[in-house]
Amino acid sequence: MPDKDPDMDQERAAADLAATVSQLMRRLREASPQGALTPSQRTVLGRLANGGPATTADLARAELVRPQSMRAIVGRLEELGLVARSPHPTDGRQVLFSLTGLGTEAVSSVRHSKHAWLADAIAHRLTGEERQTLADATRLLKRLADG
Numbered sequence: 001m002p003d004k005d006p007d008m009d010q011e012r013a014a015a016d017l018a019a020t021v022s023q024l025m026r027r028l029r030e031a032s033p034q035g036a037l038t039p040s041q042r043t044v045l046g047r048l049a050n051g052g053p054a055t056t057a058d059l060a061r062a063e064l065v066r067p068q069s070m071r072a073i074v075g076r077l078e079e080l081g082l083v084a085r086s087p088h089p090t091d092g093r094q095v096l097f098s099l100t101g102l103g104t105e106a107v108s109s110v111r112h113s114k115h116a117w118l119a120d121a122i123a124h125r126l127t128g129e130e131r132q133t134l135a136d137a138t139r140l141l142k143r144l145a146d147g
Contacts, residue, residue, distance in 0.1 A: 031117030
């Protein structure tokens with residue numbers, strides 16, 4: 001019997017993990033309230049919730065889109081009352097966008113729905129031993145994500 005190539009096993013594990021994480025992310029998106037927001041709009045709201053106020057240029061760089069595209073996304077979020085603009089504290093040519101109370105509620109609602117779906121799936125689809133294995137794997141995934 002030929003020896004297994006450990007590099008191929010690692011590549012297969014990496015591909016399987018990436019595919020599984022992508023599938024889990026799709027399921028989490030499906031579990032969240034869709035409303036009238038596009039995925040790009042929800043991403044911007046999440047970025048503002050996690051990172052605080054940002055300029056359109058900062059958001060565009062972070063999302064790898066053209067500034068013109070980001071202006072349209074942020075403009076729509078502003079029309080919906082989910083973000084508000086304020087002057088940049090050190091550069092009068094720029095504007096900062098931040099979440100409004102309504103925007104914070106929207107982000108919280110989406111996160112709650114995702115977490116509730118995942119908690120329910122863990123509780124009802126996994127055994128106690130599997131839940132412990134998942135907790136152990138989560139610690140390993142955090143180590144990978146932290147670099």
